[in-house]
Amino acid sequence: MARIGFIGTGEIAAAMVRGLAGQGHEILVSERNADMAARLATEVAGVRIASNEEVVAGSDTVFLCLLARVAETVLPGLRFREDQAVISVMVDVALARLKALCAPATEISITIPLPPIATGGCPLPVYPASPALEALYGARNMVFAVRDETALNAHFGATALCSPLLEQMLTTATWLAGFTGDADRAEKYVSAVIRGYLPERPEGGMLAEALRNLSTEGGLNATLRTAMAPANADLRSGLDGFRARLGLDRGEA
Template sequence: MTYTIGFLGTGNIAADMARALNGSGHKILVSQRNAKTAAALAAAMPEVTIAPNETVVANADILFLCLLARTAAQVLPGLPFRADQTVISVMVDMPLARLRSLCAPATDIVLTIPLPPIAQGGCPLPVFPDCPALHRLFGDRNLILPQPSETALNAHLAASAICATLLDQMMTTADWLAAFTGDDDAAQAYVAAMIRGYLSDRPRPGALPAALRGLSTEGGLNATLRAAMAPAKDSLRNGLDGFRPRLGLPLGPEP
C-alpha cells in the first residue's frame, strides 16, 4: 500500500526521515521551508514534491510535524487537518493534549523521537501511543519501541540527550589519541569502531551490563579510568533530572 506522506517543516530531522523513505514508493510532500533543504530533497528523490503548508496538510495520509514547537503553535491553527489522517509529531516541548487541540479534527495523533541515523536505518523509535503507520514506514530497518504512556515517551526524550555527550567524550578520546599518532581520521575511526563493537543492531537484554562487567578487571585500564570519571556519573544524573520539569516528568522520587 502506498501513502501520501507529508512533512511540515523541512529541516534537519525531516530531511533524514524523508531520505529513509527513498525508493519506498510513497508520494512525499515537503513544505517550502527550509527552501534549500526542500530543493535538495526534491532534486535527489523523484517522489518528493515541494508544496505550501496547506497542500501538505490537506493531502497527507500520514503527516509528520517537524517544526520547532514555538513555530508549530503559530502555524498549525488554521491548517486543513482531516479526521482520517495520521499525525506524527517529532517535536520536543509539544504535549499530546496541545496537539489534539492544534490539529483538530485529526485524532490519530502520536509522538515519536527520530534521530538522524534514521536516514540509514538502525534508529530506535519510541512511540506513544503505538502507531501502525510508523511500523509500516520505518519498522523494517529501525527498532520501533511502543511506550505505555506519554511520560515514558518523554523520559526517552531526556535519555536521547546523552548522544552529544557520548560523542563528545569519543571525540575527546580520539583527539587525545591523535596527539600521539598524528592521524585524526584513524584515531576517530578506531574509537568509533571500538565502541560499535560493543553494540549490536538489535540490542539483547542484559548486553550493556554484561559488557561493563567484562571491562571491570580490578586495576585494569578501564576500571581505573571509570573510577577517575565517577563524578561525571552524578553530573549525568543531575543533567537528566534537570529535564524533569520541562518534559513533565515526575519530580521525584528516583526512577
C-alpha cells in the same frame, strides 16, 4: 504506496524522507527550509515541494517536524482531516496540545526519530501506538509503543546523552592524536572501538554485560572508569534537570 507529508524540513525531517526512498510513496515536503526541500526533491524520487496547506491537504499521514514555538504559529492555520494520521517529532509539545492544534484529526502520536532513520536501525519509541508509523518505518527500524506520555518524554531526555558521549569520544581521539600525529585515524579508531561493543541487534542486559567484561581490576578500562566516577553523578543530575521541562515530576525513576 502512501501519501506522506512533512511540515518542517530540517535535518530530522530530511533523514525521515531519505528513510522512505525507493518505496514508491508520494511525499510532500513543506517549503519552510527551501534549500533542504530542494535537495530532497532532487535526491528522493516521489518528493514534491508544497506549501504547508498543500502538504496537509494532499497527505494521509502528516509528520510535524517544527520547533515548538513555530508550531504554535503554523499549525492553527492548517485544515487537518479526521481521517488523517498525525505524527509529531517535536519536543515540548504535549499530546493534549497537539490534539487541539490538529483537530479534527484524532489519530495523533509522538515519536523520536534520530538521524540513523535515513538508513534504518533507528529506535522509534512512540505514544500512543501508531499503525501509520509502524507501516512506514517498522520494516527497517525498531518501532515500539511506550506505556504513557511520561515514558515517551523520558526517552527524549535519554537522547541527550548523544552529545556528551560524542564529546568524550572526540576528547579521547584528540588525546590519542597528540601521540600519533594522525587525527583522522585516531577518530576512526575511537569510533570503531565503541562500535565494537554495540551489536546490531541490542538486547536487555547488553550494557551491563559489556561493562562487566571491561572490569578487570587494575585494567585500563576499570582504572579510567574509577577516575571518571564523579561524572556519573553529574550525568544523573543533568538528566534530572529535564524533569520539569519534560513533565517527568511524577516520582522517582
